[in-house]
Amino acid sequence: MRRPWPRSCRSSAATPSRRWCSHRSSWSARAPDAGLSYGQFAEHLGRCVYEGLWVGTDSPIAHHNGIRTDVVQALRHIKVPLVRWPGGCFADEYHWLKGVGDERQPMVNTHWGGVIEPNMFGTHEYFELLHQLDAEAYINGNVGSGSVAEMHDWIEYMTLDSTAPMAELRKRHGREQAWKVEYFGVGNESWGCGGNMLPLHYANLYRQYQTYVRTYGEAPIQKIACGANADDYEWTEVLMARAAEHMDGLSLHYYTLPTGEWSAKGAATGFSDFEWHETLRQTRRMDEMLTHHSRIMDRYDPAKRVSLIVDEWGTWYDVEKGTNPGFLYQQNTQRDAMVAAINLNIFHRHGARVRMANIAQMVNVLQSMILTDGARMLTTPTYHVFDLYTDHQDAEYIPTAAGALGAESELTVSRKDGAFTISAANTSLTDGLDAAFELPGRVGEVLRAQVLASDTPDAHNTFDAPEAVALRDLDVQVDGAQVRFTLPPHAVATVRVANAG
Numbered sequence: 001m002r003r004p005w006p007r008s009c010r011s012s013a014a015t016p017s018r019r020w021c022s023h024r025s026s027w028s029a030r031a032p033d034a035g036l037s038y039g040q041f042a043e044h045l046g047r048c049v050y051e052g053l054w055v056g057t058d059s060p061i062a063h064h065n066g067i068r069t070d071v072v073q074a075l076r077h078i079k080v081p082l083v084r085w086p087g088g089c090f091a092d093e094y095h096w097l098k099g100v101g102d103e104r105q106p107m108v109n110t111h112w113g114g115v116i117e118p119n120m121f122g123t124h125e126y127f128e129l130l131h132q133l134d135a136e137a138y139i140n141g142n143v144g145s146g147s148v149a150e151m152h153d154w155i156e157y158m159t160l161d162s163t164a165p166m167a168e169l170r171k172r173h174g175r176e177q178a179w180k181v182e183y184f185g186v187g188n189e190s191w192g193c194g195g196n197m198l199p200l201h202y203a204n205l206y207r208q209y210q211t212y213v214r215t216y217g218e219a220p221i222q223k224i225a226c227g228a229n230a231d232d233y234e235w236t237e238v239l240m241a242r243a244a245e246h247m248d249g250l251s252l253h254y255y256t257l258p259t260g261e262w263s264a265k266g267a268a269t270g271f272s273d274f275e276w277h278e279t280l281r282q283t284r285r286m287d288e289m290l291t292h293h294s295r296i297m298d299r300y301d302p303a304k305r306v307s308l309i310v311d312e313w314g315t316w317y318d319v320e321k322g323t324n325p326g327f328l329y330q331q332n333t334q335r336d337a338m339v340a341a342i343n344l345n346i347f348h349r350h351g352a353r354v355r356m357a358n359i360a361q362m363v364n365v366l367q368s369m370i371l372t373d374g375a376r377m378l379t380t381p382t383y384h385v386f387d388l389y390t391d392h393q394d395a396e397y398i399p400t401a402a403g404a405l406g407a408e409s410e411l412t413v414s415r416k417d418g419a420f421t422i423s424a425a426n427t428s429l430t431d432g433l434d435a436a437f438e439l440p441g442r443v444g445e446v447l448r449a450q451v452l453a454s455d456t457p458d459a460h461n462t463f464d465a466p467e468a469v470a471l472r473d474l475d476v477q478v479d480g481a482q483v484r485f486t487l488p489p490h491a492v493a494t495v496r497v498a499n500a501g
């Protein structure tokens with residue numbers, strides 16, 4: 001099959017040019033990789049679980065079995081493949097038995113605001129959420145303050161179909177059938193909030209704890225070891241050297257801070273052009289980290305059996321004024337849309353090793369899909385990027401040369417179900433981008449052509465104007481094998497076309 005190639009050129013924002021561009025970039029020769037899952041992360045943190053997802057069975061807010069219907073409906077639309085739960089830092093102080101049965105036992109959520117965690121949302125409610133979303137389970141176990149027996153019992157409670165004690169307890173709590181747990185994380189940030197461990201100590205504990213993550217069902221549980229903090233390559237080296245044969249995945253956490261400094265993160269809105277560029281520069285560091293971590297993994301696992309799981313990523317700003325600093329509630333603008341598009345593109349480029357990436361977090365925390373205010377709900381610019389990228393999930397990625405559309409753009413192209421999907425982001429604050437593609441075959445029907453654009457870079461949705469930033473139709477020209485469209489400044493678009501042979 002002939003490879004397609006993209007072409008692009010810049011035009012001024014005011015007078016975007018419609019001419020063809022002479023510049024031609026070739027597609028890279030790397031083989032297409034398997035699919036990527038755009039996972040979500042939901043922690044017991046601030047208003048993510050309580051209010052964001054769970055309103056309880058006697059709430060006046062519309063819900064089904066205690067889970068709000070508006071949020072589920074929005075999340076189903078973007079085809080959430082999996083939800084990582086219950087944390088985060090919370091996972092290493094979570095004792096699952098307090099969150100099952102009729103007598104829930106409250107606890108203090110020491111990491112996140114010191115509030116009382118009622119434990120009303122527990123294992124059964126989590127699986128109800130997955131059922132409503134039609135998503136897979138990614139449970140994060142407690143190594144920091146939990147025991148091997150506790151982890152072992154939780155696995156038995158969830159996944160064993162027999163008369164064993166924990167399976168019987170589950171049945172007494174109203175669930176006859178075992179659930180399926182696809183992924184299980186053994187500890188979270190064990191180098192930090194999860195126990196402040198050194199890598200060799202954690203590697204030994206990982207080997208021990210994972211032994212008791214038994215597979216009772218037919219499909220084996222994928223075991224995920226706690227991986228590095230950003231560019232801590234020594235952590236990856238030690239984990240791969242000492243425990244690779246016992247893991248299916250190794251995680252990586254990297255958050256985008258506008259300045260790269262925890263002490264001076266900056267606000268989610270009202271930022272300067274400098275902060276825009278710095279934020280995008282910081283987020284592009286994901287590429288370099290994936291390259292280096294993958295290189296280390298390649299030495300121990302050349303067959304790429306162990307996945308690199310980016311199980312926490314996204315922007316982290318100062319909390320919104322007047323909100324609890326422990327709740328990590330922040331607005332979400334067109335800058336976040338860019339961050340989302342850039343990272344999804346990077347993950348696809350590393351698809352030979354990166355098979356799952358879970359944005360932090362799903363509702364009301366950090367770079368959220370959804371914000372709520374009591375009964376009101378809005379979707380964010382980040383949500384719209386996930387909507388635009390839906391068809392790339394589990395599709396055949398078609399490699400493109402880095403910077404194929406120019407230095408201020410990002411691109412993902414994939415093929416699935418007889419159609420090509422092209423997603424492009426224009427990160428320039430001032431210039432439009434004319435993108436032109438020649439696909440390897442005649443282009444048939446235009447199945448989708450939408451753009452996420454805004455008047456200002458910090459445009460965002462509010463509860464009074466929830467549709468201020470939303471997807472609009474995009475004008476596309478199709479001619480033979482060619483597809484052309486123009487992207488305004490700071491915009492993301494997706495075009496999906498049938499392959500007519």
Ligand code: AHR
Binds near residue numbers: 089090188189312366
């Ligand atoms: O997502 C918020 C926190 O960030 C998580 O609890 C933790 O794993 C990370 O440090």
